[in-house]
Amino acid sequence: MAALPSIIETTQSAGRQPLLAVREVGKLFGPDKGCQNVSFDLYPGEVLGIVGESGSGKSTLLSVLSGRSQPQEGNITYCNKQGELIDLYSSSEAERRTLLRTEWGFVEQNPRDGLRMGVSAGANIGERLMAQGVRHYGTLREQGLSWLNQVEIDPNRIDDLPRTFSGGMQQRLQIARNLVSSPRLVFMDEPTGGLDVSVQARLLDMLRRLVRELDLAVVIVTHDLAVARLLADRLMVMRRSRVVESGLTDQILDDPQHPYTQLLVSSVLQP
Amino acid sequence: MQTILEVENLNKTFTLHQQQGVVLNVLKNISFNVQAGECVVLHGHSGAGKSTLMRTLYGNYLPANGSIRILHQGGMFDMVGAEPREIMAVRRETMGYVSQFLRVIPRVTCLDIVMEPALERGWSLEKARSRAQALLQRLNIPERLWSLAPGTFSGGEQQRVNIARGFMVDWPVLLLDEPTASLDDVNRQVVLDLITEAKQAGSALIGIFHDKAARDGVADRYIDMNTQEASHAA
Numbered sequence: 001m002a003a004l005p006s007i008i009e010t011t012q013s014a015g016r017q018p019l020l021a022v023r024e025v026g027k028l029f030g031p032d033k034g035c036q037n038v039s040f041d042l043y044p045g046e047v048l049g050i051v052g053e054s055g056s057g058k059s060t061l062l063s064v065l066s067g068r069s070q071p072q073e074g075n076i077t078y079c080n081k082q083g084e085l086i087d088l089y090s091s092s093e094a095e096r097r098t099l100l101r102t103e104w105g106f107v108e109q110n111p112r113d114g115l116r117m118g119v120s121a122g123a124n125i126g127e128r129l130m131a132q133g134v135r136h137y138g139t140l141r142e143q144g145l146s147w148l149n150q151v152e153i154d155p156n157r158i159d160d161l162p163r164t165f166s167g168g169m170q171q172r173l174q175i176a177r178n179l180v181s182s183p184r185l186v187f188m189d190e191p192t193g194g195l196d197v198s199v200q201a202r203l204l205d206m207l208r209r210l211v212r213e214l215d216l217a218v219v220i221v222t223h224d225l226a227v228a229r230l231l232a233d234r235l236m237v238m239r240r241s242r243v244v245e246s247g248l249t250d251q252i253l254d255d256p257q258h259p260y261t262q263l264l265v266s267s268v269l270q271p
Numbered sequence: 272m273q274t275i276l277e278v279e280n281l282n283k284t285f286t287l288h289q290q291q292g293v294v295l296n297v298l299k300n301i302s303f304n305v306q307a308g309e310c311v312v313l314h315g316h317s318g319a320g321k322s323t324l325m326r327t328l329y330g331n332y333l334p335a336n337g338s339i340r341i342l343h344q345g346g347m348f349d350m351v352g353a354e355p356r357e358i359m360a361v362r363r364e365t366m367g368y369v370s371q372f373l374r375v376i377p378r379v380t381c382l383d384i385v386m387e388p389a390l391e392r393g394w395s396l397e398k399a400r401s402r403a404q405a406l407l408q409r410l411n412i413p414e415r416l417w418s419l420a421p422g423t424f425s426g427g428e429q430q431r432v433n434i435a436r437g438f439m440v441d442w443p444v445l446l447l448d449e450p451t452a453s454l455d456d457v458n459r460q461v462v463l464d465l466i467t468e469a470k471q472a473g474s475a476l477i478g479i480f481h482d483k484a485a486r487d488g489v490a491d492r493y494i495d496m497n498t499q500e501a502s503h504a505a
Contacts, residue, residue: 043356201377208376212391230376234355248330248355255332259288266289 017079019044019185019217020065025074027064032240035061038074040236040246044184047211047218049232049249051225051264056238058221059189065219066106066187067096081184101131105178105186109193111170114177115162121148121173122158128181147176151206168199172206179210188220192227204230225268229253237261272306275475276328276444277347281337283320283327297323301337303494305444310466310476310489315496321479324496325446328477329368330358341365341444363391369437370448373429375422381407382417385435392440399439406435410461431458438465445469447478451485463488 018041026036035057042048050058063069065076067088076088081103088096100106108114115124122144129140145155151172153165162170171191178186191207192200208231211218222228228235229249236246237258245258256262283298297320305311313321326332328339330350339350343365350358362368367388376384382403389399407417410431421429434450447466451459459482466489470476480486 046356205376205378233359247333248358250331251333254326255285257286257333262288 016043018042019079021077022065023074025064025071025076027060027069027071028241034241035064036241038243042217044217045215047220047231047233049228049235050221050238051223051228051235052238053223057241058238062187062189062219062221067100101128102181103184105183107174107178107186107188107191109190111174114174115170117163120159121162124162124173124177125180132181143180147180151176168195168203171195171203185217188218190222207231225253225265272308274304275307275342276305277340278303279338281327281339282335283323283332284335298327305475305477307473307475308470309491310470310478311492311494312478312480312486312490313496314493319496321496322448325448325479329366329446366444367437367442368446369434369450371430371450371452373421373433377422378420380418381421381432384432385439388436388439402439406438410435411458427453434462441472442474444475447476449479449481451480451482459485
């Protein structure tokens with residue numbers, strides 16, 4: 001019987017420092033509800049997929065990792081742009097919020113939760129820049145147009161409200177709104193969840209391109225193994241609050257070791 | 272000659288938890304070396320474990336134990352037990368894999384698929400594009416298809432796009448899983464020429480070829496996988 005890939009990875013490798021170091025993190029709402037004993041390192045430019053069935057604790061883990069929900073156990077260290085190590089949950093709420101608005105991004109499953117529906121597309125994109133002190137209207141406008149272009153939305157729609165956009169366009173706008181501040185780490189919760197298959201393909205293709213061009217580190221939660229294969233370099237498989245298997249994406253999907261992962265992979269049509 | 276790949280006592284088992292926990296010992300104590308500029312062909316009938324060995328070498332299958340040491344960035348690096356990002360670095364810089372099946376991604380064009388391995392190594396777009404175009408031309412993919420996503424291409428066209436992608440950059444180690452299967456004579460010869468050129472450039476090649484003419488044309492040495500069958504059945 002092959003040994004399971006170790007969940008805790010060594011950090012001593014020379015050169016690049018992990019962006020995010022997660023150690024024995026846990027947050028439980030009940031027996032096996034939530035997440036427990038999760039450890040990993042995420043390096044710059046790496047895309048980590050978290051997969052597993054509904055209720056396995058994926059979203060709880062994501063909110064803990066992204067500074068939105070205090071864990072009961074363990075700690076998370078982030079290495080910022082200046083190379084300083086920040087212990088996420090011993091820093092203040094204000095510091096965490098600043099991180100989330102600058103060096104981090106969060107793409108919600110439902111774009112309505114991540115966008116300001118009452119202001120224009122351009123204002124949605126400009127918000128993070130304004131929070132960073134950019135005040136010049138021309139600069140904000142220029143960035144707005146450039147990002148609409150990047151996410152394949154007609155720049156003529158810059159003054160329109162997001163509610164006049166289709167679901168796929170809203171999702172792309174939410175991505176632009178997050179990426180405008182050049183984040184280094186982006187969390188995504190089922191970003192293609194509510195979209196038609198054709199719209200999904202376009203979004204996935206765009207995400208793949210942006211991740212490579214911007215050298216983004218991403219933690220993406222998805223229950224769709226095809227999405228995971230397309231976007232993620234490595235996977236963590238969760239079941240009943242625990243990580244049961246982790247490793248290189250194609251290895252996990254083509255040669256799963258854990259009984260649950262084997263069931264998960266064999267249950268879908270051509271992941 | 273320099274040793275590029277050293278495989279030692281490699282074992283691969285599959286435990287089928289969904290099928291009463293059946294354990295298959297597919298690879299048992301495999302050991303061999305491959306030198307620079309050499310093409311080693313895996314020989315054995317269907318089910319002998321040839322493709323399993325290839326996938327295990329590439330890190331796609333998880334070995335039970337043993338070692339797969341590969342000359343990577345100036346040192347011998349063991350793929351067994353390596354972290355995902357280390358395996359990805361080996362796949363980017365050192366070890367290529369060509370199968371007969373193209374994994375099609377919706378909306379990604381033929382040219383982009385072929386260029387990707389070079390862009391990942393940091394080539395300029397111009398340099399990558401001209402190399403990709405030359406390869407597609409050589410493999411007789413009509414120019415009008417280059418800017419289309421290959422989802423609608425014929426099986427043979429998809430296979431040749433995948434081969435172009437595989438030969439886009441120079442690989443110190445190149446794994447070839449039936450690259451010539453179901454190609455016509457003209458295109459088979461193009462692939463054999465590409466293989467010969469890679470050998471001359473110093474690549475270490477490991478291949479599976481069902482077609483005898485192709486096999487004899489490129490093989491320097493054979494590894495007999497049929498001896499595996501006895502242990503598999505045991």
